[in-house]
Amino acid sequence: MAEQEELVNLTIDGQPVSVPKGSLIWAAAQKLGIEIPIYCYHPKMDPLGACRMCFVEVEKMPKLATACTTTVAEGMVVSTTSAKVKKGRAGTLEFLLINHPLDCPICDKGGECDLQDFTLRYGPGGSRFDLNKRHFEKPIPVSENILLDRERCIACQRCVRFTQTVAMENGLVMEQRGFRIEVGVDPAAPFDSIFSGNVVEMCPVGALTAKNYRFVTRPWELKKTPSVCGNCSVGCNVRVDVRVDKVLRQYSRTNDAIDDGWLCDRGRWDLDWINDTERLRTPLIRRDGQLQPVSWDEALRFVAERLRAVRDQRGARAIGGIGSTHTTNEEAYLFQKLLRAGLGTNNVDHAHGRFPATEPGALPWAWSDSIAGLEQASHIVLLGADPYHRQPIVDLRIRKAIRAGARVYVVTPEANRLDRLVAGVIRYTAGHTGTLARALLNIITSDGLARGEQGAQRAADRRASVAQETPERAAQVAGVDADALRELAREIAGAKGAVILYDEAATLEPSGATLAADVLDLALITGNFGKPGAGAGPLLADNNSLGARDMGLLPDTLPGYRPVGDAAAHAALGGAWLATLPAEPGLSYTEMLSGGVKALYVMGANPARDATPEQLAALDALDFLVVQDLTLTETAQRATVVLPAVAYTEKDGSFTNTERCVQLVRRAMQPLGGAKADWEILVGVARALGLGWTYLSPAEILSEIGRTVPLYAGVTRRSLGAEGVRWPFAPGERTPEGRATITGSPSITWQMLAEGVARAQKPGGELIAPRGRGE
Amino acid sequence: MAMEMLKGLGTTLKEFGKKPTTVSYPEEKRQLPPRFRGRHVLHRYENGLERCVGCFLCAGACPADAIYIEAEENTDEQRVSPGERYARVFDVNLLRCIFCGYCEQACPTGAITLENIYELASTHPEDLVYHKEQLLEPVGSATRGSIVDWTPTPPEATPTPLPGRQGYFDGLEASAAAVGQGDMPAEQAVFLGDDLSGMEHRRRLGEPEEGE
Missing domain, CATH: 3.30.70.20 (Alpha-Beta Plaits)
Structure with a gap:
């Protein structure tokens, strides 16, 4: 807290309380744990004072006051239990119940x-x-x-x-x-x-x-x-x-x-997929061209045998794994551990956007600020992003920012639900988001719009690379209004704090290969970085898109974005995993799907759905295909073995959201009979392979992640708490019981960027040497 | 020794002429008191509709967790109970049931009562999960069951004229507003007509009425 808020002292039902100036009596009572019944008031909306339910008696006020519209004053004496209040509330309820049917x-x-609850507590017995x-x-x-x-x-x-x-x-x-x-x-x-x-x-x-x-x-x-x-x-x-x-x-x-x-x-x-009656309840093995039910023991043994056979005959590089953006961090971690430590291959990937290879110790591609930070932004730019349909609650936060006065620019190929509310709308031909980002960089570097010493330095570095990408060229190629782009660039450069967001899908467009880096540079050069209400980053697609990357479901990085060739990481991880790790980068998602491997292990993904005919042929030509999923997906229909998995409501674990917040997922129901959680299946396969894994719960796996992945240093189920923590983490204060806690950072700063995010919060000495984010 | 034997025989002779307290079941069956709590029965209204509205209150009151319900919405084509809601599935697990009668006390419409049906035996446990079809009284029958013997006559004047017209909510005289029409006459006048929806009303205010 930079500023000490001015506090007001008052007494409610004889209990003293101090609340910030301008608070409502209702909020002050809430702080004391005193219930004041409300109907029309909602803590997230402006007071209205229509229902007359929140009556309280304030000393020296002639009539009952509504707690939801009366602000606190110094020395105020409030009663919520006096006879007058009781009579007032009972009267209001009697009125409300006149026309309310008792059905x-x-x-x-x-x-x-x-209405039921308050009638029981405060209402009249009759009418x-x-x-x-x-x-x-x-x-x-x-x-x-x-x-x-x-x-x-x-x-x-x-x-x-x-x-x-x-x-x-x-x-x-x-x-x-x-x-x-x-x-x-x-x-x-x-x-x-x-x-x-x-x-x-x-x-x-x-x-x-x-x-x-x-x-x-x-x-x-x-x-x-x-x-x-x-x-x-x-x-x-x-x-x-x-x-x-x-x-x-x-x-x-x-x-x-x-x-x-x-x-x-x-x-x-939208939860019908969890209640789907078509869900798999037993492992299936393809025999005589048909998928036939078998026992778990048999299926796991069969998977291990076949994987071992492929590895022995064709080498570890003939095996590949495609992970999921939906499974938990623990499962993503175990999946790549099974492939890397168990089978000895770096052929691990998942369906994701295009992000340039991460330099050692550099900023992983993630939103550098937070969702809540949007409220403090003076400008918000959506580049090829449609949060209303893809990340709706981010869209709702942008609307809140608009109400707080933020100037929002929607730069999308198609009409957006935010169009009618925003300061500016720029349309262009689909597929050219990257062109626009480079054109913006061109304007900023050539018009001298850089801010700060570091910004000017970065602008000088980038000027040559975008010299050809003039707004006029963008106008020609992408059908965009060049003047509108110029205006947008000036707005970003002059902003008190601008947040620039692009959709992960935009990086997959033909022009999007360097979109992530370009947008980050846009923010860095214009000084919109490292403070709440400013920053850049992708809006990712799925619940654990970021977690999958964090956990190393990538062919070229180990968990925590350490390169697969990094000797120090090998020593640390290999020591913890009791294995020698392969050093050369593995095959990517598309390479694995184009016949690069002979055996493919798919966990919670459905590559066949979006595959090209050639990729489908390659899938059919595989020697061995294992699929872990809830239903018989397009990919599972081609599988040699199908292992039934469960949904996120049926298992424990953790997800990492698009703004880097790691949060706990809790089991809400019994898993479907016959199906197992992905982590249980992976442990089963590993044991059948003779790896001696002994994990009994996701909590154990998360603790291992907290020990072995520097980016997640200190993470345990307990330290994440009820509302999660945003990485990069730092060791927090100890709880009164002496438990270690961690604290997160709301936004990533220049300092962290220069030193590498992972470095910024180092837990021990096993980390790699810091290096700048190299160009 | 002989003395004791004679004493015992004397007791036998003393009771010899009296009426026996046992009955020779199953040929003969005992007359049960009206409040005997045996198996559940689901009742109907005179018009054949089921009293049960699928509100789950009996299941909520059940200390043994013996009742399982799935509710569904009535349609005009398929009307099962008055009002909007009926129980599509209504299972009572009589192996769990402790025959406490809380369900009939919780019921807002008097749909479920415990009757003097006590012949509950089976060699298959699953037979003792009674389904709605087994619990429901046959079409044409519209009894109220033991609730008549349980419920005292309501006091003449009560402080609360809501929600039932009787002055208390026993479910027997469910107000139309509460759980649908039942076999009660529809409430007389409707306070606010529903013929005009808000928008229509507004439109009419802007235009002169026809025929005026």
């Missing part, structure tokens, strides 16, 4: 309903209203996924305010007035936002319910497990709600640093 037994909210309640047609759809039951609505307007002020997508409006007031769909803007599910979660009654959760269970039947969403690379903190053997929904677990308390509809409801 709690069939209401989806029943059991987790604020004096003996006329008929109003009735409406039972649920009317307000969107494809959400139904509105107008009888139940208490007109708190949370949903309407969410769609208008938080999601900025509109969709819902309040119609009519007084007792006729009701929620309706905005005729000008259909309610089709990807954030729509949040209104179901925040509705204090059962007025808005989810179509796919309708009547499937009651809240008390659910097993609720804190975990992390396994959908996109944002890594929103969720509560996985499971009944018996089905995942029914995910609710937000509010991590202000990542999701800010919101979830997208994909994360909330």
Whole structure:
């Protein structure tokens, strides 16, 4: 904390409390653990004061005050339990219940309903209203996924305010007035936002319910497990709600640093693949051209035998492994360890964007700032990125930044949902994101827009390499407006803090080979680096895209981005793994798929889905193909052996999100009978190969990662805590119980970049010598 | 020795003429008290609809975790219960059940009661998981079961006229608002007509009404 906030002292129910100036009484009471019931107020939205539920008595105020709209004052004396308050709250509830139907037994909210709970705690025992309640047609759809039951609505307007002020997508409006007031769909803007599910979660009654959760269970039947969403690379903190053997929904677990308390509809409801009845329940081996069920013992023995046979006949380089961006860090780590230490090959890769080879000790390709940092940015540039569809909660944070005054530039080939809200929109022909990035670099280096000594140095280094890439050339090639590019470059160069984000997929475009480096240089030269609200980086595709890279699922780097040829890393890792590691880089993803190997081990990936005909032929020509997956995917259908795996809700582990935050995933349900977690399968295969692995749990594997991977030094399940830690890590303070903790860095600085991120937080002496990020 | 034998024989002779307390089951069956708690029965309304609305409250109240329910939505084509929701699956595991009767107390519609059905024996444990089809009373029958004997007559005047018109919520007289219409007459007047949706209403305000 750089600045000491001004504190205000007050007393609530006789307990003294100090809160920052401008806080609401509700927040002060929250800090003391005193509940003040609320309906219309939501901590993430501006106060409204419509429901009159949060009445408190403030000394010297003539009437009851609403705790959600009254700010604290020095010396204030507040009572939340006086007779007057009790009477006021009971009166409000009696009014709310006049028209609220008591259909709690069939209401989806029943059991987790604020109206039920507060009526029980603060409500009157009865009602004096003996006329008929109003009735409406039972649920009317307000969107494809959400139904509105107008009888139940208490007109708190949370949903309407969410769609208008938080999601900025509109969709819902309040119609009519007084007792006729009701929620309706905005005729000008259909309610089709990807954030729509949040209104179901925040509705204090059962007025808005989810179509796919309708009547499937009651809240008390659910097993609720804190975990992390396994959908996109944002890594929103969720509560996985499971009944018996089905995942029914995910609710937000509010991590202000990542999701800010919101979830997208994909994360909330797209869980059918876990409940899929087509999932595999037994290992399969191809015999007589057919995949036939076998026992686990037989399958593991068979895999080990065949892998050993290929290695003995054709050498270790004939074996390759394709890992996944969906499995946990622990599994990615074990997978490459199995290939490298167990089978002796560096042929390990996964489907990922194109990032230039990482220099020893240099910055791994990752977002140098954080999602929360977007709020402090003065400028945000989206280069070929569509977070609304690919990383929705990042998009929601960008909207929050827009409300805070950030100038956002959307530079995408196609229309973007952010277009109507932003300062500038630049369109170009698809496939030319890299051309644009180089054109921006050209403008900045040739117009002398560099800032700072280091920026000028970097600009001088880069000037020659982008001399030909003028905006006019970009206009010709990519059909972009050159003047718009010039203006954008000037905005970035003059920004107080600019965040430049590109999509991982853009690096795979023909022009994108050096996109990652170009965008990083763009930020470095313009001085937009190393502070919250400034930086550059990729928006990755999947929940553990970054973790897969961190854990060394790459043919040329060991876990923690150490080159495969690095002798010091070999000594350290080989010592820990009791193996001699291969020194030459292995084959890449495409090389392995183009016939580079004879035996292929695929964990949680489906390369056949996007393969070319030649690659499919090469897959069919393999001597041996093992696939670990949930269902019989296109790749699994071609496999020699298929091993049934489980989803992230059925196992423990950790994911690393796109902004480098390592977070715990917890098992929320029994694994599907007959299937095993990927790490269990890998341990089984390793044991069948005679490797003597003894891991009993992902916690053990994570502890090993914490010992052997410098980038993850000190990581254990305990040190990650409830909300995760963002790498690079530093040893933190010890807990009162004497346990070691780690702290993360919100943003990567010049200093870390120069020394190498891994170096910056060295745990011991086993690290490689620092070197600058070489050009 | 002989004295003791005579004493014992005397007891036998004394009881000889009295009416026996045992019955020769299964030819003869005992008259059970009305509140005897045997197997569950699911009841119907007079109109044939099931009373059960699939609310899971019985399962929630069950201390033995013996009840498993899956609910589904009624449609106009396939109406199973009044209101929106019905139980598609309703299983009672009688091996787990401790016959405490909490389920019938939890039920908001009087759908489930424990009746004097006690002949529950099987050589297969799975036979003792009773499904909805076995628990439900046959079509045409609309009994209320032992709840009539359990529930005291409601007091004349109660402080809360909500939610049932009786003054308390026993599930027998479910208000239409609570769990659907049941076999109760529909509530008379509707306070606010639903014929005008908000948007239509607004549109009409902008235009002169037809026929005016």
